[in-house]
Amino acid sequence: MSHAPQATTSAPGDMKTIEICWQASMSASCLHAAEGLCRRRTVVDQAFAEALTEPTAQLAAAIKALELPAARFWRHVTALCAGIDNNQQLAEIALRKTIGMGDRAKAAIPRVALAITELENAGRAAAPKLLEELALRGEPLKMQWDARGRGLLRRVAQITDERLMVERTEVVLVHPTFGGGGAAHLPYNTVRIEALLANANDALPEMVRLGWYIAQLNLNLPMFSEQVPADRLPHVAALAMLPPVLTAAEHVELARCDADTLQSALDAWDVRVPQDLDMTATLLDWWDTFTDSRPAWSTALVALDRMIG
Numbered sequence: 001m002s003h004a005p006q007a008t009t010s011a012p013g014d015m016k017t018i019e020i021c022w023q024a025s026m027s028a029s030c031l032h033a034a035e036g037l038c039r040r041r042t043v044v045d046q047a048f049a050e051a052l053t054e055p056t057a058q059l060a061a062a063i064k065a066l067e068l069p070a071a072r073f074w075r076h077v078t079a080l081c082a083g084i085d086n087n088q089q090l091a092e093i094a095l096r097k098t099i100g101m102g103d104r105a106k107a108a109i110p111r112v113a114l115a116i117t118e119l120e121n122a123g124r125a126a127a128p129k130l131l132e133e134l135a136l137r138g139e140p141l142k143m144q145w146d147a148r149g150r151g152l153l154r155r156v157a158q159i160t161d162e163r164l165m166v167e168r169t170e171v172v173l174v175h176p177t178f179g180g181g182g183a184a185h186l187p188y189n190t191v192r193i194e195a196l197l198a199n200a201n202d203a204l205p206e207m208v209r210l211g212w213y214i215a216q217l218n219l220n221l222p223m224f225s226e227q228v229p230a231d232r233l234p235h236v237a238a239l240a241m242l243p244p245v246l247t248a249a250e251h252v253e254l255a256r257c258d259a260d261t262l263q264s265a266l267d268a269w270d271v272r273v274p275q276d277l278d279m280t281a282t283l284l285d286w287w288d289t290f291t292d293s294r295p296a297w298s299t300a301l302v303a304l305d306r307m308i309g
Contacts, residue, residue: 018153018214019168022142024134025082027090028192029175030123031116034059035074036178041270044179051126052119059115066108073098075234077116078192079185082172087113087120123175130175137195138173144207148252152211155248156241161297164224166217171210180206181270184213186220186237201268208255209269212238212245219301227302236305238271239279243287259284274309282307 033049034056043049063070077094084090091113095105123130157165172192174182180200182193191213199205219225219237228236242265246257255261263280266273273279286307290300 021170023082023170024131024173026123026130027081027120028172030119031078031081032174032192033177034119035078041178045177048126048177051122055119055122062111062115068098079188079190087116134173134195137197141206151252152248155251156215156244160244164218169214169217184216186217189217204265204268205254208249212241215241215245224298228305240301240304243283
């Protein structure tokens with residue numbers, strides 16, 4: 001098994017209850033690291049990354065040879081892996097979600113499954129006690145979330161749309177290969193986050209990063225996103241929730257919502273932006289317009305999508 005037992009916490013109170021199921025995953029740790037290595041992210045744990053270099057190259061070669069849309073494949077496989085132990089099944093579902101289950105996908109299943117297995121084997125050899133370590137590493141984040149996460153998300157709901165708040169989500173803890181990172185998996189209502197023992201940046205606590213991931217999850221509901229192209233939605237959602245989450249974080253005295261902090265979040269939280277666009281200024285302009293006129297959140301998303309091209 002590649003997963004540690006789940007723990008569940010709930011946020012009681014006057015907003016709808018948000019149930020958080022925490023899980024540590026070897027498979028997700030390995031695929032998270034592999035996806036980051038393919039994007040040439042800066043590595044913090046050199047030993048773990050080096051152990052995964054060859055199997056990562058094998059999986060990347062399979063993706064290229066099979067002409068898979070890489071970004072879409074990575075989104076699905078990194079979201080699914082924590083809940084599927086059988087790599088044949090994982091490869092089949094990820095490929096079906098990526099390109100549909102035609103002849104090309106069926107033929108690709110064995111190669112992709114083998115590459116994932118080799119990746120996991122390398123991860124286990126490099127970090128045989130990874131699950132136990134993740135369980136310990138996750139405790140500070142859980143404690144911080146239980147103490148202040150409810151207030152953060154309550155404020156996000158108040159300043160955006162109450163329907164954006166999910167009732168339940170899984171938080172998958174992964175090995176901190178890059179010294180901070182993760183993703184919101186909107187179609188699966190899950191997030192993954194590197195389990196850091198301490199904040200990488202005290203001005204941007206990891207609990208705020210987690211709140212940012214969770215706040216994105218309901219943006220795939222048709223009422224919010226039916227006018228945003230599906231392949232663009234993860235990127236638009238990540239950008240859209242930065243200003244409200246930082247505004248909420250300022251309300252609960254965890255962070256500030258200003259140009260410097262927003263730029264730091266774009267850099268530290270691995271948000272990819274076009275080089276020819278001042279994303280900080282764009283987001284602040286968009287957020288100011290929203291707070292002044294309070295359009296429907298679906299309208300605001302479409303506007304942001306157009307602004308970022």
